[in-house]
């Protein structure tokens with residue numbers, strides 16, 4: 411029973427399709443797409459050659475897979491959708507059983523040749539379509555998903571807090587703007603929104619916006635239309651901050667702290683040298699991150715070089731102070747009195763008129779008081795330890811140099827960091 415109904419049903423279907431023009435084949439035959447007609451496959455689909463073919467395009471960025479600062483290139487996956495009007499593929503849907511859409515192979519019909527100028531390497535993604543879609547009013551649309559590597563000139567001054575803009579210039583290599591006009595289909599804010607929605611990778615880069623502009627160039631003597639999509643993206647700097655900027659900064663802080671290590675032994679010096687080595691290991695990382703071809707040094711380079719230099723200078727200073735200390739411990743100087751007066755002169759120079767070393771007045775700057783206490787202790791130590799009043803002249807000079815250097819050092823570091831961060835973030 412059921413089977414009989416089914417057969418009857420199938421037979422009725424066949425009867426309907428036989429009566430109307432309901433198959434694609436009849437439509438294709440009607441449009442003349444079945445016999446590889448040169449007009450359909452290779453010629454621009456206009457009856458009057460003065461009519462330009464207008465191609466409407468949409469470009470969506472669906473992922474940013476790699477940004478190569480060294481090669482100045484960017485690998486993305488984009489979806490390009492385009493549509494145009496074909497004067498020969500218009501049909502009346504009522505004649506064809508209501509068919510209003512039909513997909514045919516790309517090689518059966520003329521398609522505009524539009525390429526991306528910046529492209530270095532193009533690969534069709536697995537989702538590349540072999541088909542174009544015909545609509546009954548003569549509109550043809552097709553869509554390609556491309557994995558592209560495009561050239562993009564990047565400015566790395568602000569690295570890693572940088573924002574980069576890359577262009578995708580869509581242009582026909584052959585057709586002039588009198589034959590082929592390229593126009594955007596959606597506006598920029600819509601593209602930005604849909605790209606963000608379609609974004610598949612959560613990589614290092616965040617898509618900020620896609621902007622559209624038009625232009626033209628003349629290569630073959632005729633003007634050619636260009637449609638330029640500018641994608642703006644922002645680097646997520648977190649990794650670089652954690653991995654690089656903060657360690658370097660901490661080493662600098664440790665170096666500042668190392669001034670409070672007793673400088674009479676060799677400990678301070680070896681600590682500073684260790685810090686210097688640690689920083690130079692980090693500098694090796696920088697080499698991998700930045701292109702060697704950069705015309706001007708990026709701020710991160712300045713940050714590293716200046717901090718490295720400052721730390722190297724502080725090592726030199728530690729060596730010098732060590733040297734003076736050693737000298738102070740060895741020499742039997744002749745004139746302790748001269749030494750003390752020279753010392754008070756130095757203090758007068760740094761802080762205006764002052765009375766004596768023993769003065770503990772509160773309005774003095776902290777460093778000077780500390781210096782004096784240190785000196786007092788040195789003197790006391792000298793009285794206890796030495797058989798005679800052995801002069802600690804060199805030791806005192808070394809201590810003063812150390813303190814003055816520390817003040818200068820910390821001032822330089824603060825001024826440098828403030829200037830740099832102002833440049834970096836403002």
Ligand SMILES: *[C@@H]1O[C@H](CO)[C@@H](O)[C@H](O)[C@H]1NC(C)=O
Nearest residue numbers: 429430431440504505506507
């Ligand atoms: C089938 O298509 C032809 C044109 O190719 C048309 O003349 C005819 O009326 C159509 N038949 C039906 C049943 O729609």
Ligand SMILES: *[C@@H]1O[C@H](CO)[C@@H](O)[C@H](O)[C@H]1NC(C)=O
Nearest residue numbers: 456457458459460461462588
């Ligand atoms: C072709 O188009 C031009 C400009 O639109 C027009 O002047 C000309 O008459 C057209 N030729 C034909 C044969 O339709």
Ligand SMILES: *[C@@H]1O[C@H](CO)[C@@H](O)[C@H](O)[C@H]1NC(C)=O
Nearest residue numbers: 563575576577623625638640
């Ligand atoms: C990208 O295109 C815009 C608009 O034409 C242009 O101003 C800009 O210089 C281009 N950028 C690059 C890197 O070529």
Ligand SMILES: *[C@@H]1O[C@H](CO)[C@@H](O)[C@H](O)[C@H]1NC(C)=O
Nearest residue numbers: 575598599619620621640642
């Ligand atoms: C892109 O457009 C947005 C607004 O739509 C604008 O704020 C931004 O400056 C533009 N970017 C570029 C690179 O032109």
Ligand SMILES: *[C@@H]1O[C@H](CO)[C@@H](O)[C@H](O)[C@H]1NC(C)=O
Nearest residue numbers: 587588625626627633634635
């Ligand atoms: C090409 O660009 C020039 C300005 O650069 C403009 O005057 C002209 O209208 C443009 N041509 C087309 C077809 O857009």
